[in-house]
Amino acid sequence: MSLTLSQRSAHYTVSPIRELLKLTEQPGMISLAGGLPAPQSFPxxxxxxxxxxxxxxxxxxxxxxxxxxxxxxxxxxxxxxxxxxxxxxxxxxxxxxxxxxxxxxxxxxxxxxxxxxxxxxxxxxxxxxxxxxxxxxxxxxxxxxxxxxxxxxxxxxxxxxxxxxxxxxxxxxxxxxxxxxxxxxxxxxxxxxxxxxxxxxxxxxxxxxxxxxxxxxxxxxxxxxxxxxxxxxxxxxxxxxxxxxxxxxxxxxxxxxxxxxxxxxxxxxxxxxxxxxSGVLEAQLLRIRDLYRRQRDAMLDALQRHMPDGVHWAAPQGGMFIWLTLPPSMDATALLPLALARKVAYVPGTAFYAAGAAPRNTLRLSYATATPKQIDTAIAQLGAVVAAARADHPAERSATTA
Ligand SMILES: Cc1ncc(COP(=O)(O)O)c(C=O)c1O
Known part of the structure; x- marks a missing residue:
C-alpha cells in the first residue's frame, strides 16, 4: 500500500550532489565541501x-x-x-x-x-x-x-x-x-x-x-x-x-x-x-578570526601555486568560503567524481542557483575545517584535475592564452 503524501512533500527531493558528497566520509578524504565550523574552535x-x-x-x-x-x-x-x-x-x-x-x-x-x-x-x-x-x-x-x-x-x-x-x-x-x-x-x-x-x-x-x-x-x-x-x-x-x-x-x-x-x-x-x-566571546572571536584568516591565506596561496591559467577567484574578507570560476567549457559537477577519486571534495556551484540556468563552471571551497597542510594537498589535487580537464579542451587553452 502506498500512502498519499502532501503536494508540499514533492519539494523535498534528494539532490544528486548531496548523494555524491556522501563519499566525503571515506577515510583520507579532505573535504572542502561542507560549511562546518572548525571543531577546535568550539569553546x-x-x-x-x-x-x-x-x-x-x-x-x-x-x-x-x-x-x-x-x-x-x-x-x-x-x-x-x-x-x-x-x-x-x-x-x-x-x-x-x-x-x-x-x-x-x-x-x-x-x-x-x-x-x-x-x-x-x-x-x-x-x-x-x-x-x-x-x-x-x-x-x-x-x-x-x-x-x-x-x-x-x-x-x-x-x-x-x-x-x-x-x-x-x-x-x-x-x-x-x-x-x-x-x-x-x-x-x-x-x-x-x-x-x-x-x-x-x-x-x-x-x-x-x-x-x-x-x-x-x-x-x-x-x-x-x-x-x-x-x-x-x-x-x-x-x-x-x-x-x-x-x-x-x-x-x-x-x-x-x-x-x-x-x-x-x-x-x-x-x-x-x-x-x-562570562565575557569569553571577545577572546573566542579573536581566536576564530585568526584561525580562519590563516586557513584562508593557506588556500589563496595554494590556489595561486596549483591552479592552471583560466581559473578565477576573489579573496574573501571574512566568512568561510572561496568561489572558484573554471574556464567556461568545464563542468564542476562532471569533475567532482574525479576530484573525489583524488580524495578531495567541493560543492559544484549549480547547487546555489534558484531560477535561471546555472553556470556549470563554478564551485565552492570551504577553508574552515581543513588544516593549512590539508588545504595545500587538496588544492594541489584539485589543480591537477582541472589541468587534466583543460588538456582535453585545446580550444580553451588557446582562448585563455590568447
Ligand atoms: C547563509 C546561511 N544562513 C543560515 C545558515 C543556517 O545556520 P544555523 O541554522 O546553524 O544558524 C547557514 C549555515 O551554514 C548559512 O550559511
Missing part, C-alpha cells in the same frame, strides 16, 4: 563551566518549558548587540530560534504565499532556497556586479516582489561582501516599497582585517527582518539563532514557531547566556 571549557553552573543554580528553569519568544535576558543581549551595530532593536522585537535555519523557515511561513516573488542573489544560500521553496514562491534572480547584487527593483519582473533575501556579509557561497555604498543603494531602492528585506547574517563576526559595514537593516527600520546565529561564533550543535523584525512580524513568527516546536531549548538558551555573560 568547550566555557560551555562545560556554564553547563555546571546553570544546572547548579537554575536547574528548574533550564529543564522546564519556557517562553516561545525565548528567555528575556537572551533577547535583551541580542537587542544590545544589534544596537551596537546601528540597528534600532528592542528586546521584544527579537525571537530566539533553533538556529537561523529555523528563522528562514518561519519567515517563509509568514511572508510567502504560492507564487509570491522572492528576489535572491545569484548564487545564494541553498538552505534559504530550500526553506522558501516549501511555500511555493517564484524565485527571481538578481544580477551581480563586483559589489554584489544590483537593486533593480524597477525591473518589471522584480517590481511585485514580496521579499528580497540578501547576505551582505561574506556571502555563502561566494564569500563576497557588499560595500557600504551598495547597501545605501539598496536601502534607497527598498525604502517605502512593500518589499520585506530578509537579511541573513551568520558570518558577520568572522571578519579578518576590518568589520563589515553596518547591517543593511540598520537603514531600513520597520521593513527588515535580520537573522543571526551562534552557530559560527560558538557551535552549530547548540542550534541557537535569532530573528529581529518589527513587532507585528515577530508576533506571527512566534505563533508559527509554537506550531513547529513550541520554543528553543531552555537549557541551551541559559547555557549560551551564561557563556556570553
Amino acid at each position: 568547550v571549557q566555557a560551555l562545560r563551566a556554564a553547563c555546571l553552573d546553570v544546572l547548579d543554580t537554575q536547574a528548574q528553569g533550564a529543564l522546564q518549558y519556557g517562553p516561545s519568544e525565548g528567555i528575556a535576558p537572551l533577547r535583551a543581549w541580542v537587542a544590545a548587540q544589534l544596537q551596537a551595530q546601528g540597528v534600532a532593536a528592542k528586546a521584544d522585537e527579537v525571537l530566539i530560534t533553533s538556529g537561523s535555519q529555523q528563522g528562514l523557515d518561519l519567515v517563509g511561513r509568514v511572508l510567502i504565499d504560492p507564487d509570491s516573488t522572492v528576489l535572491v542573489e545569484r548564487p545564494t544560500y541553498l538552505g534559504a532556497l530550500q526553506a522558501f521553496a516549501q511555500y511555493g514562491p517564484r524565485f527571481a534572480d538578481l544580477t551581480d556586479d563586483a559589489d554584489g547584487a544590483l537593486p533593480t527593483l524597477d525591473n518589471p519582473a522584480h517590481r511585485a516582489a514580496r521579499v528580497v533575501y540578501l547576505q551582505p556579509n561574506f556571502r555563502n557561497p561566494t564569500g563576497q561582501t557588499m560595500p557600504a555604498a551598495r547597501r545605501q543603494q539598496w536601502a534607497q531602492a527598498l525604502r517605502g516599497r512593500s518589499i520585506a528585506l530578509v537579511e541573513d547574517n551568520p558570518y558577520g563576526e568572522l571578519w579578518f582585517d576590518q568589520p563589515p559595514p553596518p547591517p543593511l537593516s540598520s537603514q531600513l527600520p520597520g521593513q527588515s527582518i535580520l537573522l543571526g546565529t551562534f552557530s559560527k561564533m560558538l557551535s552549530p550543535g547548540l542550534r541557537l539563532g535569532y530573528v529581529h523584525a518589527p513587532q507585528e512580524v515577530i508576533a506571527k513568527l512566534t505563533l508559527a514557531r509554537q506550531a513547529a516546536d513550541l520554543q528553543t531549548s531552555s537549557l541551551t538558551q541559559r547555557l549560551v547566556l551564561k557563556v556570553l555573560e
Whole structure:
C-alpha cells in the first residue's frame, strides 16, 4: 500500500550532489565541501563551566518549558548587540530560534504565499532556497556586479516582489561582501516599497582585517527582518539563532514557531547566556578570526601555486568560503567524481542557483575545517584535475592564452 503524501512533500527531493558528497566520509578524504565550523574552535571549557553552573543554580528553569519568544535576558543581549551595530532593536522585537535555519523557515511561513516573488542573489544560500521553496514562491534572480547584487527593483519582473533575501556579509557561497555604498543603494531602492528585506547574517563576526559595514537593516527600520546565529561564533550543535523584525512580524513568527516546536531549548538558551555573560566571546572571536584568516591565506596561496591559467577567484574578507570560476567549457559537477577519486571534495556551484540556468563552471571551497597542510594537498589535487580537464579542451587553452 502506498500512502498519499502532501503536494508540499514533492519539494523535498534528494539532490544528486548531496548523494555524491556522501563519499566525503571515506577515510583520507579532505573535504572542502561542507560549511562546518572548525571543531577546535568550539569553546568547550566555557560551555562545560556554564553547563555546571546553570544546572547548579537554575536547574528548574533550564529543564522546564519556557517562553516561545525565548528567555528575556537572551533577547535583551541580542537587542544590545544589534544596537551596537546601528540597528534600532528592542528586546521584544527579537525571537530566539533553533538556529537561523529555523528563522528562514518561519519567515517563509509568514511572508510567502504560492507564487509570491522572492528576489535572491545569484548564487545564494541553498538552505534559504530550500526553506522558501516549501511555500511555493517564484524565485527571481538578481544580477551581480563586483559589489554584489544590483537593486533593480524597477525591473518589471522584480517590481511585485514580496521579499528580497540578501547576505551582505561574506556571502555563502561566494564569500563576497557588499560595500557600504551598495547597501545605501539598496536601502534607497527598498525604502517605502512593500518589499520585506530578509537579511541573513551568520558570518558577520568572522571578519579578518576590518568589520563589515553596518547591517543593511540598520537603514531600513520597520521593513527588515535580520537573522543571526551562534552557530559560527560558538557551535552549530547548540542550534541557537535569532530573528529581529518589527513587532507585528515577530508576533506571527512566534505563533508559527509554537506550531513547529513550541520554543528553543531552555537549557541551551541559559547555557549560551551564561557563556556570553562570562565575557569569553571577545577572546573566542579573536581566536576564530585568526584561525580562519590563516586557513584562508593557506588556500589563496595554494590556489595561486596549483591552479592552471583560466581559473578565477576573489579573496574573501571574512566568512568561510572561496568561489572558484573554471574556464567556461568545464563542468564542476562532471569533475567532482574525479576530484573525489583524488580524495578531495567541493560543492559544484549549480547547487546555489534558484531560477535561471546555472553556470556549470563554478564551485565552492570551504577553508574552515581543513588544516593549512590539508588545504595545500587538496588544492594541489584539485589543480591537477582541472589541468587534466583543460588538456582535453585545446580550444580553451588557446582562448585563455590568447
Ligand atoms: C547563509 C546561511 N544562513 C543560515 C545558515 C543556517 O545556520 P544555523 O541554522 O546553524 O544558524 C547557514 C549555515 O551554514 C548559512 O550559511
